[in-house]
Amino acid sequence: NAGVTQTPKFRVLKTGQSMTLLCAQDMNHEYMYWYRQDPGMGLRLIHYSVGEGTTAKGEVPDGYNVSRLKKQNFLLGLESAAPSQTSVYFCASSYSLAGGIEQFFGPGTRLTVL
Amino acid sequence: ILNVEQSPQSLHVQEGDSTNFTCSFPSSNFYALHWYRWETAKSPEALFVMTLNGDEKKKGRISATLNTKEGYSYLYIKGSQPEDSATYLCASPGSTSYGKLTFGQGTILTVHP
DSSP states (O other): OOOEEEEOSEEEEOTTOOEEEEEEESSOOSEEEEEEEOTTSOOEEEEEEEETTEEEEOSSOTTOEEEOSSTTEEEEEESSOOGGGOEEEEEEEESOOBTTSOOEEOOOEEEEEO | OOOOEEEOSEEEEETTOOEEEEEEOOOTTOOOEEEEEEOTTSOOEEEEEEOSTTOEEEETTEEEEEETTTTEEEEEESSOOGGGOEEEEEEEOTTOSBOOOEEOOOEEEEEEO
């Protein structure tokens, strides 16, 4: 099993450009999450999904959109990238939304916005 | 927003040293506390998920304790090895039973040979 995979691994954008980050999981997990990680800060939840066709806002959703058209995929879009969105983006999944269940993470996408 | 704090922010130890670091969280309406290890260029990986006050979990040389009444958890590494070098993250869903985790800022551990 590949677990949680993310593409691309690295990307450099210019301000105003758009891009989509893809997250895929092969564990048949219902729940998926997008986080961003910035130096000196913990992972912060951007958006999450409780199932195919559903999405919800997390702690820092502004400037991002998401879609969950298939259970195994969770896409994160940046419509007009800004330097403040330079970060490492992690996708995660879990089989339950219960707070006592571990989340499985992808390897991250390092995004730089110039 | 839930306040999850970790200390220290970074730690340098020599190979063979034992070390520990702290995660503090609100003690009211506690539900669970997660510990993850994140090695550079790899995926963060769950170490422990703890739910009961007084709980102690162990995985090899790494162990963790939980005090929900005072709102802290300790992570211990016995006989640190260079491969233990990583960022250690704790996270909590707060009082909710749902998995929207709030993470601490992490403790960066460097073990020198």
